[in-house]
Amino acid sequence: xxxxxxxxxxxxxxxxxxxxxxxxxxxxxxxxxxxxxxxxxxxxxxxxxxxxxxxxxxxxxxxxxxxxxxxxxxxxxxxxxxxxxxxxxxxxxxxxxxxxxxxxxxxxxxxxxxxxxxxxxxxxxxxxxxxxxxxxxxxxxxxxxx
Amino acid sequence: xxxxxxxxxxxxxxxxxxxxxxxxxxxxxxxxxxxxxxxxxxxxxxxxxxxxxxxxxxxxxxxxxxxxxxxxxxxxxxxxxxxxxxxxxxxxxxxxxxxxxxxxxxxxxxxxxxxxxxxxxxxxxxxxxxxxxxxxxxxxxxxxxx
DNA sequence: ATAGATGCAAAAGCTTTGCACAAGG
DNA sequence: CCTTGTGCAAAGCTTTTGCATCTAT
Numbered sequence: 001x002x003x004x005x006x007x008x009x010x011x012x013x014x015x016x017x018x019x020x021x022x023x024x025x026x027x028x029x030x031x032x033x034x035x036x037x038x039x040x041x042x043x044x045x046x047x048x049x050x051x052x053x054x055x056x057x058x059x060x061x062x063x064x065x066x067x068x069x070x071x072x073x074x075x076x077x078x079x080x081x082x083x084x085x086x087x088x089x090x091x092x093x094x095x096x097x098x099x100x101x102x103x104x105x106x107x108x109x110x111x112x113x114x115x116x117x118x119x120x121x122x123x124x125x126x127x128x129x130x131x132x133x134x135x136x137x138x139x140x141x142x143x144x145x146x
Numbered sequence: 147x148x149x150x151x152x153x154x155x156x157x158x159x160x161x162x163x164x165x166x167x168x169x170x171x172x173x174x175x176x177x178x179x180x181x182x183x184x185x186x187x188x189x190x191x192x193x194x195x196x197x198x199x200x201x202x203x204x205x206x207x208x209x210x211x212x213x214x215x216x217x218x219x220x221x222x223x224x225x226x227x228x229x230x231x232x233x234x235x236x237x238x239x240x241x242x243x244x245x246x247x248x249x250x251x252x253x254x255x256x257x258x259x260x261x262x263x264x265x266x267x268x269x270x271x272x273x274x275x276x277x278x279x280x281x282x283x284x285x286x287x288x289x290x291x292x
Numbered sequence: 293a294t295a296g297a298t299g300c301a302a303a304a305g306c307t308t309t310g311c312a313c314a315a316g317g
Numbered sequence: 318c319c320t321t322g323t324g325c326a327a328a329g330c331t332t333t334t335g336c337a338t339c340t341a342t
Contacts, residue, residue: 011316011321032307047324052307054322070214070267072332073306086261098258105245106270112244115232115272121216122268124252126261157341159297178332193299198332200297218307219331298339307329314323 010061015039015046016054023064023078029085029094031073069094069123086124090131097124156207162200164188169210169224175231175240177219215240215269232270236277243270 018039023030030038036051055076059066065077067085071092084097106117164185169176176184182197201222205212211223213231217238230243252263 009317009321013316013322015323045324047326048306049308049325050323053309056308068216070216086255086259086263088261089264095259095261097255099251099255109232109243109245109270109272113232113241113272114275115234115241115270116278117232117270117272118235120268120270122266124255124261124263124266126255126263129260132262155296155342157296159341161298191299193301194331195300195333196298202333294340294342296339296341298337300336300338302333302335304333305331307331309326309328311325311327312323314321316321317319 010057015043015050016058018042018046019051019054020058020063020078023058023076026078027096029067029075029077031075033073035076067094068121070125082119084122084124086126086128088128088131089125090127093128095128097122156203161185161189161192161196162204164192165197165200166204166209166224169204169222172224173242175213175221175223177221179219181222213240214267216271228265230268230270232272232274234274234277235271236273239274241274243268 019035022035022038028034032048032051032055035055036046036048039046039051055064055066058064059076062080065080065082067075067077069075069085069087071087073092075094079096082101084099084101085094086097087094102120102122105120109115110117165181168181168184174180178194178198178201181201182192182194185192185197201210201212204210205222208226211226211228213221213223215221215231215233217233219238221240225242228247230245230247231240232243233240248266248268251266255261256263
């Protein structure tokens with residue numbers, strides 16, 4: 001599969017183009033379904049399956065990032081440069097975190113564990129300003145992070 | 147729901163006890179399904195639903211941790227004290243990371259974003275020694291972390 | 293006695309996939 | 318042309334939930 005992918009010739013279809021454009025235009029880190037709804041405005045017959053397939057391919061190509069947050073749904077980021085995020089525990093929205101990525105932690109870990117370290121994920125968990133305003137922030141009481 | 151939970155009286159049923167015991171005994175960060183298989187050896191008629199319900203309750207009580215990794219399945223940790231993990235991209239197994247948790251990052255973030263920061267998650271992504279041995283590590287080629 | 297827990301099965305939510313047809317290069 | 322991509326629908330996987338029954342306390 002590795003080799004296959006690498007010798008594959010990717011085509012820029014209308015669907016793929018719109019998805020990439022859309023992700024580049026916004027910075028809301030949408031889910032596949034949110035992207036689907038958005039793209040449908042220009043390409044009404046696009047299918048969810050196509051959206052998923054293209055998001056997968058675009059992130060393999062390094063054009064976008066698949067954000068594997070602690071949430072049960074994956075989100076996508078049109079900015080391919082590594083950076084950290086803050087996720088709202090109430091509404092699940094994700095924004096960029098204003099901190100520089102850490103470096104050089106991986107080497108120590110490798111020496112201690114013998115794992116090959118490919119990278120790391122750092123995610124702040126919080127409550128966004130909108131959700132903080134709500135009298136009761138649903139889900140808040142369940143949180144057990146540090 | 148918040149209040150309800152707090153006034154609730156939790157009972158130590160046989161099922162709940164076995165699940166907690168099992169998690170305390172091991173340090174393999176099992177999934178709900180792996181716990182189910184294990185507990186079934188002592189309590190053959192336990193249902194997966196019961197396992198899920200108990201894992202939820204035990205983590206709300208702070209007895210265990212629900213690990214919301216970037217993987218599509220959640221894992222559980224019998225150690226309730228906050229610490230970081232390394233996840234193998236190939237086999238999805240999780241081990242403890244030999245690093246101290248960071249502190250004091252949250253305040254800056256709050257000031258910059260107005261998010262209430264509850265905590266953070268830090269997860270190393272890597273390839274475990276066992277998977278490194280395999281000629282082809284399935285899934286490796288898809289990785290696009292920093 | 294009674295609030296809380298269980299087992300079972302169905303359903304829900306997100307994602308992947310098989311297949312026949314369409315279209316990019 | 319012919320390989321890659323699409324739309325549609327079905328299936329897959331993890332997790333949640335409704336309900337009747339059971340059981341800690």
